[in-house]
Amino acid sequence: MLAPGAHASGGVSYEGQQEMQANQELYNLRLTFAEAQTGAYLAGVTVTIEPADKSAPLGPFTDCGPLFHVALSPGVYRVVASYAGLTRSKTIRVGKAATQATLYWPAARDARTFMAHRK
Secondary structure, three states: OOOOOOEEEEOOOHHHHHHHHHHHHHOOEEEEEEEOOOOOEOOOEEEEEEEOOOOOOEEEEEEEOOEEEEOOOOEEEEEEEEEOOEEEEEEEEEOOOOEEEEEEEOOHHHHHHHHHHHO
């Protein structure tokens, strides 16, 4: 595994997905960003990783996705990810073995409706 904080992002193309998969063993947190209704991959996500012990956060990492891998010390983290004006957060326990998680956003049309109702 790499030093804590090392990260990689990609997977927009088939070749990019293959490259991310080939190197995934280097990272113990593997995130995927997708549209909830279709499962379509999303890129352009901003990610911040906040340790539960309140030590300095990692990031923000910009223009991430659809795959985002990061090496972390074992512990509990809050992943905060923003896309198209909507923020998702998830608390994740990371160990030495890989942890995988997917964060979902509504489809573009649904996101516009969601934002209009929030005003």
